[in-house]
Amino acid sequence: MPTFTEVAKATKKKREIKLVGVDMYIITEKGTPKFDDIGAFKCEFISNRGTKVWPGFVSPDLLQVNWYRCRFMATKEVQDAEVNAFLDALTKGGWWWSAAQKLWTYDGEPGFSKAY
Amino acid sequence: MGTQHVVTMLPGEGTGPEICEAVRLVIDASGVNIKWEYEDIGLDCLEKYGTLLPDKTIQNIAKNKVALKGPTTTPIGTGHKSANVTLRKVFDLYANVRPAKLIPVLKRPWDKIDILNFRENTEDCYAAIEHMVSDEVAQCLKVITWPGSYRIADFAFKWAKANGRKKIYCVHKANIMKMTDGLFLDAFREVAKQHPDIESGDIIVDNCCMQLVRNPAQFDCLVLPNLYGDILTDLCAGLVGGLGFAPGANVGDGCAIFEAVHGSAPKYAGMKKVNPSAVLVSGIMMLRWLKEEAAAARIEKAMFAVLDERKHVTYDVGGTAKTDEYAQAIVDKMHAKA
Known part of the structure; x- marks a missing residue:
């Protein structure tokens, strides 16, 4: 007799998972960070309190805190080794980061939200 | 006429355009001097601009710093970002002011x-x-x-x-x-x-x-x-009394957008059936924000009077009046009081 958990899990279709990027949460007092490409990753946008602050229009009145979400997308096929090298390079570059969240697609659909 | 205010009008979609026209009729008749600049927002923009909130609209609001917005719909579970949330984020409209006050004639x-x-x-x-x-x-x-x-x-x-x-x-x-x-x-x-x-x-x-x-x-x-x-x-x-009478203001340090908080009721679009009161009371909030207290009070008094008489009210409050007939009744009441 399967457990309830097993029954519930069986209803969820298994999907193909692919690593496509990393959200980095960076703490800095120096304003919106600027990044060159780092290894296999390119910065796509930066948000602060959920609002996109790079690239594009930013209200001059926008309240910003010292914590930025920086979305880095892979420019080629990547595995965990590339992520590890990326994190190492970011740390050696002097960036203080609070967390990293890998970005995956599930059957090609993004498993991550866009910024406003 | 007093100081001219330039206000961005965002009619939205569904019943939004007919509601906003009714509201404009009332506000323009109140004696206030407003130049309205119309801009697109909402689902109807998707085909034309590929987004619910076009850059042209953002630029116009940034210029005028005050807007009156009709209802819009956010698709559920798709990748499109909500136009409402985007507006709040882009202009950092950090304070959502939502008064809840009994309207005397609505029995509660x-x-x-x-x-x-x-x-x-x-x-x-x-x-x-x-x-x-x-x-x-x-x-x-x-x-x-x-x-x-x-x-x-x-x-x-x-x-x-x-x-x-x-x-x-x-x-x-x-x-x-x-x-x-x-x-x-x-x-x-x-x-x-x-x-x-x-x-x-x-x-x-x-x-x-x-x-x-x-x-x-x-x-x-x-x-x-x-x-x-x-x-x-x-x-x-x-x-x-429900969302049909609920005003809302989204206010930041450099900009304010006034809006009804109800949906766009697309099934009633073009029928001139819906009650425009929520956008109207949001417009009254906007007039007070613009320091046009006399015009705001005039509209409010006339609206309460029309609701109290119940001769020219919309279906949701027991009447048969069309959206624009209700608005015209408020205008007539304002002129009668003058």
């Missing part, structure tokens, strides 16, 4: 409700930070910041004081979410110290919901984080 079970809600409008679970962290687990970050919490509390106390209010309560769940809601509550208490002339306190959100439906008259002003504010402001609107 209570004698008095006059609650002023201040919902933080940019943070919390609305920071758009969501991830599928495994194929079985979705995660949404609840982002509460000290400056963001301090700012909405400061805004609320100052607005309350300017409008003669006496008591502000902070709504939270800091007994469980000790860091996020705890930070929000700490910031509120810090601001409250600077306003000893206003009574302040706090209440846990679930208790607040129960108290609101049992004895809403006990509340004066509430300050809420975004998610609780989203829910409780609709609850308060339901207490006083």
Whole structure:
């Protein structure tokens, strides 16, 4: 007799998972960070309190805190080794980061939200 | 005619355009001098611009710094970002001011409700930070910041004081979410110290919901984080007559957008059937924001009179009048009083 958990899990279709990027949460007092490409990753946008602050229009009145979400997308096929090298390079570059969240697609659909 | 104000008009979609035309008819007849600049927003923009909120609209609002917005619909579960949330984010409209006041002619079970809600409008679970962290687990970050919490509390106390209010309560769940809601509550208490002339306190959100439906008259002003504010402001609107009469203002330091909080009712589009009162009372809020108190009071008085007579009211309040007939009746009433 399967457990309830097993029954519930069986209803969820298994999907193909692919690593496509990393959200980095960076703490800095120096304003919106600027990044060159780092290894296999390119910065796509930066948000602060959920609002996109790079690239594009930013209200001059926008309240910003010292914590930025920086979305880095892979420019080629990547595995965990590339992520590890990326994190190492970011740390050696002097960036203080609070967390990293890998970005995956599930059957090609993004498993991550866009910024406003 | 007095000072000319330039206002961005965002008719939205569905019934939005016919509602906004009715509201414009009333506001223009009130004696206020407004130049309206129309811009697109909402689902109808998708085909034309590929977005719910075109850059041209953003630029126009940035120029005029004040807008009146009709209803829009956000597609559920698709990748399109909400036009409403985008507006709040882009212009940092951090204070959602939602009054809930009994309209005399609408029969409700209570004698008095006059609650002023201040919902933080940019943070919390609305920071758009969501991830599928495994194929079985979705995660949404609840982002509460000290400056963001301090700012909405400061805004609320100052607005309350300017409008003669006496008591502000902070709504939270800091007994469980000790860091996020705890930070929000700490910031509120810090601001409250600077306003000893206003009574302040706090209440846990679930208790607040129960108290609101049992004895809403006990509340004066509430300050809420975004998610609780989203829910409780609709609850308060339901207490006083529903979303059809609920005004809303989204205010930042450099811009203010006034809007109804109901949906766009696309099934009634073009039928001139729906009640435009929510956008109209939002327009009255806008006139007060523009320091046009006389025009605001004139419209409010005429609207209450038309509702009281019940001859030219829309179907939702027991009448048969079309949207524009109701608006014209308010205009006629204003002119009759003049």
